[in-house]
Amino acid sequence: MSEHGTITTSSYIQHHLQNLQLNLKTMSLGNGGFWTINLDTMIISIVLGSLFLMLFRLAAKKATAGVPGKIQNFAEIMIDFVNQQVKDTFHVTNHLIGPLALTIFVWVFLMNFMDLLPIDFLPRIAGSLGIPYLRVVPTTDVNLTFALSLSVFLLILFYSIKIKGFSGFGKELATHPFGWKLLPVNLVLKLVEEIAKPISLSLRLFGNLYAGELIFILIALLPWWLQWALGGVWAIFHILIIALQAFIFMMLTIVYLSMAHEEVH
């Protein structure tokens, strides 16, 4: 789909894959290497997260042990669902894991959900307001997915050390899985295993959503009579993907943290 007629296919795609960036060194729009903030990712994710928090805070404020209202009902279903997953996996009491999992699930789902909005809808509005670029789906920004997975990784390290102590965690790194004799091999294996966790976690989410968005972009380039058919099918399929990816991210977070809590035998 070409909005200006002169626009080419590749520039259309590239336009859609370009973040709205703020160069912190010059305080102007544009890429400034590391010292850059992706404004669209930040703003949309914060707006969506605040939406989630406000909705749930509303439910929490009015929370009653009597007959629950609609919002509370919804919040309770979500919390019950998350709690069930946590209880099934987690055998230690940890007051952080439930809220963490809930936040991840709902927030990631909302951000993924932006993928279902018509691909040009928000960028066009932004364009008419003078904003040159807008990537609507924050989870297609690798910065965000890495931010989530690194936070989870830090929590894994924190709980590993907190539960097992420095020596316990060190011993686990050094002796697992082959014992003292093969210490270097153990160390390498274990390090790869640990570092693979955040990378796989973030790249899985990023990859799925990025690919999904890309296909929406490609569908948008097709002739109009084919667009709604393929777009419809892909969107319906994508409903599954966005929920599934949010769920997987939450589930793996729970599993990784539960592993951090348990002694290796």
Next chain:
Amino acid sequence: MNINLTLLGQMITFAIFVWFTLKYVWPPITTAMAERNKRIADGLAAAEQGKRDLEIAHHKVLEQLRDAKVQAASLIEQATQRGNHIVEEAKEQARHEGSRLIAVAKSEIEQEVIRAKQELQLQVSELAMAMAQKILQRELDPTKHADLINHMLKEL
């Protein structure tokens, strides 16, 4: 893939969101849910207890009803007996009183008869005396023959 400061910004955002959920969202709702669970459990237990109580009360009522019936029957029995007794007693008393009254009347009649007899005797004797006086007036001194007359009167 261009990693930039957004990463850090998002980590901070994420931390704040999780903190907020942990502090202000999760506890009230889970507390409410737990409390509702407890309330429902309590309610069910109370209902069960109520059912059992009702059954017990039902049994008690039946028992009391039976007791009351037995008591009422015994009361009626007693009352009937006592009634009979009173009637019997009254009859006895009446008979007694009647016979006493008859006896009194009889004795009164007897006394009356005796008195009448005496009076009659007196009058007869006076009459006899008067007649004798009249007869003997001429020849007899009443004082002389008084003992004879009295003797006669006694034999009468």
